[in-house]
Amino acid sequence: MSILVVADHDNAKLSKATLNVVSAAAQIGGGTTILVAGKNCAAVAKEAAQVQGVEKVLLADNEVYENFLAENMAALVADLGKNYSHIATAATSTGKDFMPRVAALLDVSQVSEIITVISPDIFRRPIYAGNAIETVQAKDAIKVLTVRQTAFDAATATGGNATIENVSGKGDSGLSQFVSKDAAKADKVELTSARVVVSGGRGLGSKENFALIEKLAAKLGAAIGASRAAVDAGYISNDAQVGQTGKIVAPELYIAVGISGAIQHLAGMKDSKVIVAINKDENSPIFEIANYWLVGDLFEILPELTSLV
Amino acid sequence: MKILVPVKRVIDYNVKIRVKADSTGVETANVKMSMNPFDEIAVEEAVRLKEKNIATEVVVVSMGNDSVQETIRAALAVGADRGIHISLDDNINSLQAAKLLKKIVEEEKPDLVITGKQAIDDDANQTGQMLAALLGWGQGTFASKLEIADGHATIIREVDGGHMTVKLKLPAVVTTDLRLNEPRYPALPNIMKARSKPITKKMATELGVDLAKRVEVLKVEEPAKRSAGVRIKTVVELVDKLKNEAKVI
Numbered sequence: 181m182s183i184l185v186v187a188d189h190d191n192a193k194l195s196k197a198t199l200n201v202v203s204a205a206a207q208i209g210g211g212t213t214i215l216v217a218g219k220n221c222a223a224v225a226k227e228a229a230q231v232q233g234v235e236k237v238l239l240a241d242n243e244v245y246e247n248f249l250a251e252n253m254a255a256l257v258a259d260l261g262k263n264y265s266h267i268a269t270a271a272t273s274t275g276k277d278f279m280p281r282v283a284a285l286l287d288v289s290q291v292s293e294i295i296t297v298i299s300p301d302i303f304r305r306p307i308y309a310g311n312a313i314e315t316v317q318a319k320d321a322i323k324v325l326t327v328r329q330t331a332f333d334a335a336t337a338t339g340g341n342a343t344i345e346n347v348s349g350k351g352d353s354g355l356s357q358f359v360s361k362d363a364a365k366a367d368k369v370e371l372t373s374a375r376v377v378v379s380g381g382r383g384l385g386s387k388e389n390f391a392l393i394e395k396l397a398a399k400l401g402a403a404i405g406a407s408r409a410a411v412d413a414g415y416i417s418n419d420a421q422v423g424q425t426g427k428i429v430a431p432e433l434y435i436a437v438g439i440s441g442a443i444q445h446l447a448g449m450k451d452s453k454v455i456v457a458i459n460k461d462e463n464s465p466i467f468e469i470a471n472y473w474l475v476g477d478l479f480e481i482l483p484e485l486t487s488l489v
Numbered sequence: 490m491k492i493l494v495p496v497k498r499v500i501d502y503n504v505k506i507r508v509k510a511d512s513t514g515v516e517t518a519n520v521k522m523s524m525n526p527f528d529e530i531a532v533e534e535a536v537r538l539k540e541k542n543i544a545t546e547v548v549v550v551s552m553g554n555d556s557v558q559e560t561i562r563a564a565l566a567v568g569a570d571r572g573i574h575i576s577l578d579d580n581i582n583s584l585q586a587a588k589l590l591k592k593i594v595e596e597e598k599p600d601l602v603i604t605g606k607q608a609i610d611d612d613a614n615q616t617g618q619m620l621a622a623l624l625g626w627g628q629g630t631f632a633s634k635l636e637i638a639d640g641h642a643t644i645i646r647e648v649d650g651g652h653m654t655v656k657l658k659l660p661a662v663v664t665t666d667l668r669l670n671e672p673r674y675p676a677l678p679n680i681m682k683a684r685s686k687p688i689t690k691k692m693a694t695e696l697g698v699d700l701a702k703r704v705e706v707l708k709v710e711e712p713a714k715r716s717a718g719v720r721i722k723t724v725v726e727l728v729d730k731l732k733n734e735a736k737v738i
Contacts, residue, residue, distance in 0.1 A: 249655070250618065250628055273648040277630045280583070280615035284622035289582045289703045292613045302707065307611050308506045312515055315708040355627030355658055359643065362651030372649070376737070400738065408667070418633070418668060419651045424612070425667055427649070433737040443505070450715065454735045456727065471718040472730055484724040489731075489738055 181210025181300055184261050186253075186269040186279075187228055191218040191246065194227040196373040197270035199334035202231055204327045206335065207297040208266055211235045214342070217256055217349075219246035229342040231335055237344045244351055247358040248274045254281035256349035261322065262286060265300070271326040271428075272372075279326050288320035295331035309424035310447035329372065330430035330451060369403040371420065376433045379405030379422055379449070382413060383438020383459060383478055390415040392482040393437060399486050405429065405449075407439045423448035438478050441466025458482075490637070490659075491546045492535040493599035494569065495590055495620075496528035498553055498560040499610040512708045515610075524560050527605025530665040533672040534635060535603050536568035543637050544601075546570050550593050552577045552586060558688055565683035566675035572688035573597075581693075581700055587619035588698040593691075594624060599660065601642065606631050606664040617664035627657035631666040 183205040188195040198214070205212045214228040217240040225239040238260060244252045257278065261267040267282060269275040271293045283290035295313070296304035302317050303325070371377065378400065380393035390410070397404045405422040406415065422429055424447040434452035439445060441457070441464055449455070450469050457470035458481050467473040474481060500506055500515070501523040507516040524532075538544040549564040551557040552575040561572035575589055594602065607614035621628035629635075629644035633652070636643045642657045647666045657663075675683075693700060721727045731738045 247653070250621075250630070254622060273631060273646075276614050277618065277628075280618035281622040281628065283615070284584060284587060284619035287584075289584045290613070290615055291704060292615060306712070307709070308500075308515065309609065309612065310712055311506050312508050313710050313712050314706050315710075317705045317707055319703045319705065353627070355625075355661070356629070357656045359654035359656050361648075361653045412668075417651060418647055419649065424609075433731070433735070454731070454737050455715075455718070456731070467718070467720075469715045469718075471715075471735065472721050472727060473718055474721045474724070474727055481724055485727065488724060488728045 181208065181265045183208055183210055183212045183266040183268060184264040185212055185214045186257055186267065186275070187214050187216045187224065188270045188272050188274060189216065189218060189221065189224045191221045192223060194224050195270070196334055197272055197329040198228070199231060199337060200329040200332040201268050201270050201327045202233055202335035203332040204294065204297055205266070205268055206233050208300050210265065213238060213264070215240065215257065215260060217245040217253060218248070219243045225344050229344055230338045230340050232340045233335055234340050234342045237342050238347045239344055240347050240349055242348065244349070247361070248278065249356050249358060250278040250281050251353035251355045252349070253278040254285055255353060257282045258285035259349060260347060264322065266323045266325060268325040268327055270329050275326050279324060283324040286322055286324065288322050288324055289318065290324040290326070291316055291318050292326050293328045294325055295328050309444050310450065311443065328428060330428055369401065371403040371405055371422070371427050372429055374403030374429070374431050376400045376402035377405045377422070377429055377431045378402045378435045378437065379407065379439060380410055380415065380437050381407035381439030382409040384410065384415055387415045392479070396435070396482060396486045399489055407442070407445050436466055437482060439466055440464045441469070490544050490600040491548065491597065492538060492544045493594060493597055493602045494528070494531050494535050494547060494549050494564065495602065495604045495616070496532065496549055496551050496560055496564055497525040497605070497608045498522050498551060498557045499525045499608055502526055502609055508709055508711050512710055514706070514709050522556065524563050525605050525608045527607060527609070527665050529672040530667070530669050531603040531605055532564045532567060532569060533670050534665060537670065538637065539568065548573065548597055548599065550575065550590065552589060552693065554578060561688055562683050563675070565686040566680045567673055571686055574688055574690045575693050575696070576690055577693040582702055582704050583613050583615035584619055584703070585698060585700050586616050587623055589693055589696055590616070590620050591623045592696045592698065601659060602662045604664055606666055617662050621662035627661040629655055629657050629661060629663045632663050633666050633668040635663060635669065
């Protein structure tokens, strides 16, 4: 068995999600190779070579991979991946974009968002927004997988000593063109890898009031999350949305404020270790999955909590 | 410009699903079924493009038993022009669905395919991307904005860091995210009118695609339940619990 892990990164640093995928690969068994495709990303390849359990790093350093366009990524990954038994990547928005394209190019099926490796060809994955879990067997010669990062521990980032080999792909597909991307704020704690997440919902009532969430998050060094209702109401940008259709998080501590707990939100955070819910309605569904819950006015509770932590 | 919109019939998103006692799947008998919400957004976007005179025809395609014709009618009632029903008795994997859709694309020759980013039953998030790969077309996944001009589609995509804008050469496949639009409700006269719009039925087995499943579902279970929590009276008590009991702050 041999596994090709496609690295998730930003051309400067390897994402933690990649370490989670390496853990999943270790559970499958067999040698693990990491592919780092990007532009001026040699530093990422060096980082990948340090990850424990990695035998080899393939580096495809070319401007056509700079923005991870699915057409170019898939052509490269399918070409390199045909020599492996498994191809895996994190179920990030990048992985979800290019990986099914890889599977189709190889004429094999994909198993999306695995949460458990039972054997090299049997996996568990959530369906119906996490309201059911299916166990599936992949019968194709090459198993193409995306991995839900919160379901696997991170592999140790240092101590490895893999060789780095340069590879090249077919170049630009000519089908799509990158135009622009929102600049990420440097000081922002990344939602999917944060130890603590503070999330706000419609109960906050306005964009101005959402600052109360930001203050508590800043005090705790936490990432900021939101329900779909809060995002749709314009209190915060869409990338903060936690839920089946947004980000899936599983931090050590998740504080849900003014969030009633729609099924699709719960699907995105119910694997958090400790859940705190604050809501004025004592019948909120979120209380059913909270370890600690507090019924009351969030405009009194939040400032007090911020001052005490 | 012609737009093809693949739609899937799924358990209505408001229904709390029940796992079958024999662990073979999810109960679908006597359960309300609807169009996959992401596909509703795809239909709406296609119809809006027609209303703006950018698209000339909107064709909806769905796969399954005869009940999917009801889902196709729902799309016809909000403005799609005609339907194609690919008749199929069993479930298939996304790759097989993409291969069947490729056959329809080759026949219909649309300039654009718009579909939901994922179906809310199997949450696979694969079919659009696979179809694009099989056709050798560009793809714009998780679209929150779509503009068509000069033989190109410019798409704002919802990605983990925020938004990414890409420009695709047409024909192309676009998959919809939640914020692309808010689908309309059908007006009663349009529901009546939809009854006379044509739906063509094709047998999946006659389209020359190997329909054998290559991912087999062995078991479907309920997720693990969380144990009941405790109600806290004061913020002071909460902070104490988090520090000394849960030890997370």
